[in-house]
Amino acid sequence: MRTQRFSYTPIPGFIGGMPFVEMQLSHNHRSISASVLIDSGSALNVLPLDAGLELGFIWEKQTVPLDLGGTLRGSQAHAVLVHAELAPFPSDLPG
Numbered sequence: 001m002r003t004q005r006f007s008y009t010p011i012p013g014f015i016g017g018m019p020f021v022e023m024q025l026s027h028n029h030r031s032i033s034a035s036v037l038i039d040s041g042s043a044l045n046v047l048p049l050d051a052g053l054e055l056g057f058i059w060e061k062q063t064v065p066l067d068l069g070g071t072l073r074g075s076q077a078h079a080v081l082v083h084a085e086l087a088p089f090p091s092d093l094p095g
Contacts (some may be wrong), residue, residue, distance in 0.1 A: 005059045006038055027055040036084075046072070047082060055082065 008017035019038040024031060025047075032054050039045065044066075052059065062078035 021086060024087075025051065025055065026083045027057065027081070030054070030056045036060075044079075046077070047080065052080065 006019045006021050009020045010017045011088055018077075020035050021038055023034055023036045025036075026032075026036050032051060034051055036045070046068075049059070057080055059078065062080060065077040066077040066079055068077050
């Protein structure tokens with residue numbers, strides 16, 4: 001297994017910062033670069049609305065609703081599949 005360390009990005013009001021990294025996100029021939037939070041223990045991640053729109057998602061047409069917890073409890077959310085690629089770790093999927 002190949003490992004990589006990422007530094008913590010300072011966040012005002014948050015002691016110690018948070019680990020962010022630049023990733024390439026793509027869906028249906030659209031691609032964006034995004035600064036994403038590294039959360040290695042999560043089962044899913046939240047894609048901000050503006051990023052989803054840039055990738056071509058039409059929220060009204062999503063058919064897999066999700067129930068969120070924590071601070072996002074009660075927010076409307078749907079599952080979408082996005083291909084993510086981190087430069088130091090090449091993708092095994094065909095481009």
